[in-house]
Amino acid sequence: QKEVEQDPGPLSVPEGAIVSLNCTYSNSAFQYFMWYRQYSRKGPELLMYTYSSGNKEDGRFTAQVDKSSKYISLFIRDSQPSDSATYLCAIFNAGNMLTFGGGTRLMVKP
Amino acid sequence: DAGITQSPRHKVTETGTPVTLRCHQTENHRYMYWYRQDPGHGLRLIHYSYGVKDTDKGEVSDGYSVSRSKTEDFLLTLESATSSQTSVYFCAISEGVQGGNQPQHFGDGTRLSIL
Numbered sequence: 001q002k003e004v005e006q007d008p009g010p011l012s013v014p015e016g017a018i019v020s021l022n023c024t025y026s027n028s029a030f031q032y033f034m035w036y037r038q039y040s041r042k043g044p045e046l047l048m049y050t051y052s053s054g055n056k057e058d059g060r061f062t063a064q065v066d067k068s069s070k071y072i073s074l075f076i077r078d079s080q081p082s083d084s085a086t087y088l089c090a091i092f093n094a095g096n097m098l099t100f101g102g103g104t105r106l107m108v109k110p
Numbered sequence: 111d112a113g114i115t116q117s118p119r120h121k122v123t124e125t126g127t128p129v130t131l132r133c134h135q136t137e138n139h140r141y142m143y144w145y146r147q148d149p150g151h152g153l154r155l156i157h158y159s160y161g162v163k164d165t166d167k168g169e170v171s172d173g174y175s176v177s178r179s180k181t182e183d184f185l186l187t188l189e190s191a192t193s194s195q196t197s198v199y200f201c202a203i204s205e206g207v208q209g210g211n212q213p214q215h216f217g218d219g220t221r222l223s224i225l
Contacts, residue, residue: 034213042218042219043114044216046213088152088153097155097158098214
């Protein structure tokens with residue numbers, strides 16, 4: 001079992017939809033969680049960084065962490081075609097190194 | 111954007127040849143990392159550095175070596191390239207005294223093809 005699991009998609013939604021992207025992880029010791037966005041032929045770009053359980057908002061993006069279920073989510077409100085990208089969750093493991101999910105490809109259609 | 115430059119951006123080479131990829135940063139961050147990204151595997155850590163001349167292995171270090179002689183530069187070398195090392199290579203940096211739990215910022219990658 002991989003330490004961090006993510007549905008690869010692709011996930012296709014119409015413009016304006018609310019998008020939900022999810023990751024599960026296996027180690028309850030994980031405490032720090034990140035979401036990255038990666039456009040085609042570019043490097044990952046940090047979107048959200050959170051430590052505690054609960055929600056963290058930044059504009060149209062909300063990161064949610066449920067440590068009891070070992071489940072993290074990224075919600076995108078009012079999705080735009082420019083949100084079309086691959087979204088990677090990343091978690092710091094016990095060795096302070098990042099473990100990445102495989103990424104979910106999102107397509108927002110006009 | 112984090113000041114990270116990777117070179118070359120694209121490279122095609124033959125099996126058995128040595129290859130060196132360069133990562134240059136202008137942020138004066140202590141930690142630097144090399145990852146490879148492959149379909150079905152996501153991003154995997156190859157090697158990282160926690161200071162000048164201080165490096166350590168990551169998850170997939172076999173066949174790779176690194177060097178860091180200056181804070182701003184981190185080199186990844188494939189001593190004798192194999193087709194299994196065809197991949198997209200990303201450099202990342204992070205700040206912090208111990209580097210722990212600090213977000214990493216990525217360059218735009220090097221696409222390496224080994225024929």
